[in-house]
Amino acid sequence: MGFATALSGLKAASTSLQVTGNNIANSQTTGFKESRAEFADVYASSIGGVSKTQPGSGVKVTEVAQQFNQGNIESTQNSLDLAVSGNGFFVLADTVNLPDKNNPNAPVDPSVPSAYTRNGAFQLDSSGNVVNDKGQYLLAFAANGTTAAEGFSVGVFRPLTIDTAQGLPNATENINMKLNINAAAAVPPTAAFDPTDPLSYNNTTSVTTYDIQGNAHIASTYYVKTATANEWDAYLFLDDFGITTGGPAVPPGGAPPSTVVTPVNTPGTPMKLAFTSTGVLDTVNAVPATKVDFGAIDLSDIDPNISVDPMAFDLDFFGTTQFATPFSVNGLDQDGLPAGNLTGIDVDATGVVFARYSNGGSKALGQVALARFPSNQALAKLGDTSWATTSTSGAPIFGAAGDNNFGGIQSSALEGSNVDLSEQLVKLIIAQQAYQANSQTITTEKTLIQTILNA
Known part of the structure; x- marks a missing residue:
């Protein structure tokens, strides 16, 4: 029985080492959330219950839980780099419904979210859509007009597309x-x-x-x-x-x-x-x-x-x-404007994306969608610093930055990993000691058995 107990300890220590090593390996990964190995003791079950003198059967890993505390926000030079300060995830979609180029006024079905991330390193694809490095589309709430004052349709998802066409002139009124x-x-x-x-x-x-x-x-x-x-x-x-x-x-x-x-x-x-x-x-x-x-x-x-x-x-x-x-x-x-060319993109703290034109005008392209969940730790890990919903995470609650318990969005910035290297190195030493101690338990058990057999 002692071998099994020590073996469970070796497995637990090995898992702790793997989790700590994974944290250290991703200490520079944008939007990464550190994990923590959680353990529970094991006792053999019986009809009479666990006796006061039962020594236990070892340890088991109950969960490798991710910790969703805030990572450091670092400034960049790319206006499409976005960071969430506070609660919320960016909403991604693997496929989206795009407007018909031959009939731009035709209605477009809303896109369906497929993943959620804290990694805000976005870029433009060849069609002007904002995507991540996997080619997933960043979803935004559709604009009701051309200005932020006209509002956005929260819950109606559209791929965020940067309009590179000329800024339309406005007649003086x-x-x-x-x-x-x-x-x-x-x-x-x-x-x-x-x-x-x-x-x-x-x-x-x-x-x-x-x-x-x-x-x-x-x-x-x-x-x-x-x-x-x-x-x-x-x-x-x-x-x-x-x-x-x-x-x-x-x-x-x-x-x-x-x-x-x-x-x-x-x-x-x-x-x-x-x-x-x-x-x-x-x-x-x-x-x-x-x-x-x-x-x-x-x-x-x-x-x-x-x-x-x-x-x-x-x-x-x-x-x-x-x-x-x-x-x-x-x-x-x-209030009139001549025609103008696209000169830049601005994203404000509420996630509203503006196209800025050389004529001094601007146009609201959409509002970056955010999602939050009743239980972040119950989200399914997809890799690539993204997550998916599960039955225990609860349904996503969508909203805009700064509203309804959502954090703010900072443009030209990225949220770094929340891994504390010093803390992880200490955990590495502790996990190593636990592994060595369990190995020593096996060695001791072996010595006792040999002593009995040779008696």
């Missing part, structure tokens, strides 16, 4: 001007306004706007103080053509068509800016609002060489004042 118009300015000496005559206006501003094809158009506004107290005329020109608004302040898409006044440098009907006696903007075109809407500007009247949908935008003077200080532009921007 809003121009925001925050100015201070000098209350002490005099009425211009030239009565008839002419954009080519600086003596006929007080000040001017310009901003580049874009049509739906990305063609640039210079929107210039001229400000003329009138003889009426606290009132100014503001003339809008687009590429030196005067523009007259088509109607009252309504959403630009629904505003009546605006008029392009020809020939070039011919002013249209001015906007009327009226200020209170305290210098605050009161009305625009006699309406208590700050916006003027220009709808359906026919660009063919400006440039007959282009054929493009009409422009429609609003001009907002919110925050404009009339104080006795020099004319100043405190804010001037518009």
Whole structure:
């Protein structure tokens, strides 16, 4: 019986050595989780139960349990390297459903997860899909639009694909001007306004706007103080053509068509800016609002060489004042964009992946999917630092980084192995001693048997 007990001890010590050696071997493996050999004592069963004097039958390995504590996060230079700080696994799929290139608008069935990993070393395949070194696809939640504000369909999996096509241009829809118009300015000496005559206006501003094809158009506004107290005329020109608004302040898409006044440098009907006696903007075109809407500007009247949908935008003077200080532009921007090329990929802490374009625009491509489980240790080990669900691990709970007990995602970083080499070397010594002690038990047992046989 002593031989069997010692043999079980040898097997247990050998398993401990194998587990420790595996930990040491994977001390530099990205996303690796160390294992721990767990043992239990063995007693021979009988109807009467285990007696108080029964010595036991040895030891057995009950489990080689992986420890899912956090590994160190190290920075890299690759924006597609991702690390989870906290709870959660990246979701992988061996095969995915991709859009039909001949019919890109056709519905695509969601992809099915097949494995889960903490190894965030991802790269692009030849089709622009984000994959790991085994060619498995990183799954993401489908974007509801082109911006993060439009949200994502959690649970609807799509392969994360980097769109390398040109960034689409955006037509200008809003121009925001925050100015201070000098209350002490005099009425211009030239009565008839002419954009080519600086003596006929007080000040001017310009901003580049874009049509739906990305063609640039210079929107210039001229400000003329009138003889009426606290009132100014503001003339809008687009590429030196005067523009007259088509109607009252309504959403630009629904505003009546605006008029392009020809020939070039011919002013249209001015906007009327009226200020209170305290210098605050009161009305625009006699309406208590700050916006003027220009709808359906026919660009063919400006440039007959282009054929493009009409422009429609609003001009907002919110925050404009009339104080006795020099004319100043405190804010001037518009929301249009020209066409652009892909310049980079950004991933934020919630896993939202943005394509960044040379035109200054960005597009939300998806949100990296994460999964967590009721029991991480019950996951099936697949190798290649990946795991699969089992009946005892519980069904995966999917979500986004930072939500519902999920950790955050760090881009351009990888989670290293959580193996502590110093600790493993100590365990190696202990396992070696246990192996030697069990070997000594066998040697002693052999000596006793020989003594009995030779008696």
